[in-house]
Amino acid sequence: MTTTLPAKTLDTMSKEELSLLLFLETQAVDYGGRVDTKHLKNNDVDILKQWNKEDFISFGRIFFN
Numbered sequence: 001m002t003t004t005l006p007a008k009t010l011d012t013m014s015k016e017e018l019s020l021l022l023f024l025e026t027q028a029v030d031y032g033g034r035v036d037t038k039h040l041k042n043n044d045v046d047i048l049k050q051w052n053k054e055d056f057i058s059f060g061r062i063f064f065n
Helices: 015-031 044-053
Strands: none
């Protein structure tokens, strides 16, 4: 049995989550979605990993050959 998580809304997100979401939106528009991790704050990676588990976003490395 799978557990359905409540939908994320702007009203339920923390200030850190909102800031990260806006940063990711900027990256998507300006750089085709590629995120330079050196611009992430300390807990951003933890939030991204949690969002990835929740299927809110897809975050990971890009394969390069």
